[in-house]
Amino acid sequence: MATPLPYRQQLLDDLDRLERRIAEGDPSGELRLGRADLLARLGREADAREAYLALLAVMPGHSGLLNNLGTLLDGLGYTSAARTLYREAVKHHPDHPTGLINLGTSLQKAQAFEEARVHFAAALALAPDSIEANRGMAHTLAGLGDEAAAVPYREKGFRQCPTLAYPYRGEAAPIELLVLGSSVGGAVPIRQHIDDRLFATTVLFADFADPTAPLPPHRLIFNAIGDADLAAAALRDAAALVARSTAPVINRPEAVLATGRAGNAGRLATIPGLITPNMAMLPRASLPDAAAILADHGIAFPCLLRSPGFHTGHHFVRVERPEDLATATAKLPGEMLIAIEYLDASSTDGKIRKYRVMMIDHALYPLHAAVSHDWKVHYFSADMAGSAAHRSEDERFITAMEQVLTRDQLRTLADIEQVLGLDYAGIDFGIDRAGHLLLFEANATMVVNPVDSDPRWDYRRAPVQRVMDAIRALLRARAA
Template sequence: MGAKLNESASPATVRHRDDWAPRLAQLARLNRLEALLKQDAGGETAIAAAVERAVLLAALDRREEAKLAFIAILQKAPTHFSALNEFGTLLTEMGAIDAACRVYAEAILHHPQNPVGHVNFANLLLRASKYKEARRHYEAVLEIDPDHAPAHQGLGAVLADLGERDAAREHFRKGFRGRAISTLPYRGSAAPVRLVQLVSSGGGNIPTALFLDDTRFQTTVVVADHLEASEAPPPHDLIFNAIGDADLCEDALLAACHLTAAAEVPVINDPHAVMKTGRLANSEQLRTVPDVRTARTIVVDRSLLAGPGGADLLAGCGLTFPLLLRSPGYHTGRNFVLVQERGELAAAAAGLPGEALFAIEYLDARGPDGKARKYRVMMIGGRLYPLHLAISAHWKVHYFTSDMADKEDHRQEEARFLTDMPSVIGAKAMHALAGIRDTLGLDYAGVDFGLDSNGNLLPFEANATMVIAKPGPEPHWAYRHAAVERILAAVTEMMMAKAGATPLARAAGSAPSPSP
């Protein structure tokens, strides 16, 4: 087990000025490079200097200038590996994922034996859940270099997502051995809030990209379940436990509990509290919250459910059809099925990964129009913020597969939820949300839920792994932006306040006020 996180330095106070020493050093180096480039118009030395200059521009948060600089370099040297690779990195950071993929593909085409291009491209394929293509690139790297740590890390992530967790653990062991700590680039102009982010190697982590602003936070990522005793993170002001899935990340959460046991800085999302938010635990602990109806949930060996006596076993546990089966550790509807009748049970169980499955009571969350509704509310720093409402004709409701884009009346209903949540979901559900918030006891969490015909809250999921996703730029999503920005501002404000830094002003404008 790695060293405990016992940084005793006082919390940072952000200084809004431009004389921070590391930034001055970057600016000085940039000036020297620009002077050098004026003197030398060609050659490999000039290209290397130009690439370094473009990287520095990006590091100084001058990303559009950096983008133009890379384009200029590649016009002169279109196959230069460092220029292609660094440009791909910049495009990825800017969210231009398709363009980054094209640039990395070009780097691989001209430099097929360089493992870096393969790994960077595979990482983007993995983000898009293109597991087969990502796996091919990681394995190509390991043929070139069997000890290449980033390729082992990536291949482990692919296998973990595919349910091959024993094989994934072996690759994680090789990939993170002695490499469980990494510090991300910082682009601020003043002293940062130094943040340690605890993560799990096998997924189940809180998506933090939208609110971990790299001009405010200098983030050191610690893979908790692979931290060795010889490794210690740098001094820090705040710990963000981003390990969020209690069903998937038990080992990582236990490690995080050890790491934070004697921490002398604030900890966001105490791992002990996260460990109590698994689906089975929530079905029991949230049942006692007034105005909440939880689905009866049991864990059953998959082989038993796939056998001839599976339906009788469930009946003996009080479950009737239709019911839901789910593999632990998956989200966004993956490996999650509705079993309408007992004759479908064996095939459904056999088609899911994992040795054990959740068998879950089906609670009807359809409205008077026959459509299912799934509300998502974020719980940030003890306050409630509406994030979205998805309406669908299908029982499995996810925003990206719902009818929202095609139905103006659905969007109008969602807009009312975002601007006046209490009037839309009612007093009973608001009271239930406050009870769930208090029961979870997390700084950052969310709950997906429906409502029954009596206004009771039906929780589908309540934990820390909730994604805050920005809507697209299309005009029909304009009504959603204020609510999302308000939540992101609340997360940042909560983190800054925890670190003892200057709190941010709350988002202004027409965004709805959060509920207490």
């Protein structure tokens, strides 16, 4: 057996000493809390969770317990349970910045931006120089569409410290992984797929990185800047950083840079069997002439309008008539808007289906089929939980995609993957009544989340795990 790394051996020694002291008595629970923290740092998540949960009855309002258990659960994908714990921490300790920051971060990721801003403001009032609070406020204000207000917080949160290190919990010498990020967001949701028993991970925010400083030690680079519309400048910075390294790169920045919505619609339009929407960039100053501009680009009504850089339906509206443009655009942030031709994905039953296929290391993996009566289809808001029939459609797609899609449709997906040229990406698409694939979105920002514990989703566990295994295999293979 390999000798543990020195810092890991120190954790094991500390754990041994704590357990001997606990055996002598621990009425307050503080020693057992320290033990749970050590178990978490050692990567023994199941043991740590059991230890934390046992302590809730002993010290239900303890700030460290609530925050640390929340962080553990959040890292395991149980975001709702983590948020509940963070709320408890803030309720019992409203003057502790840690709980406020954790709750604000959880809310910001859930796009509950108004509430997140309240908690980040409270944290900054207590700790104005907190890097985490400033970064969180910057992301929150950007999510609210107030980019100008986000800038000073972003500067304070990233300028002096453009890196972030994830804890390493392995027993052997780690593989050093460099993840390139962007301070403005648009990240590939990769952290939960990085095995922290194999990789020691450093995140470098490319748009604040010193171009003359040595790169952090690394054997593999993962470019996690995934949104070309939001983070084009950061992608160009990332390309310059990558050029200074000889390490293998997952999702090369220049390939991601070509995946903006309008760019994809143009370059994928020639793929047989695929229909891409016409698009037009609308400067806000041009809105009085928007109807004429849309007509020139072949965009009829109803059409779609969205602010660049937002996902999951945020700042995204359907406009039925030219006279509705002024009202619709008033709700959207940003100086530039994207007008998108509406592609009718409704089936003969009147329902709309949105399919997602992940593209991992140049192989296709079905992730979901969402069925809804609404044009804006997202799996989390579609008519899935309450409909056994819809879940049955989803199950058939993710377990036997080749029986749901025709051979021509599968070939179209393979052609899209080849043109994108990304190692990690996904495509959201519909199917019209003639059998053509309708492009909704194709980029690297697609999320692969763990399956909820509700038994209704049991059928999803093995197919989703297959995708997650493919992501981890990609990282291991490139690192080799």
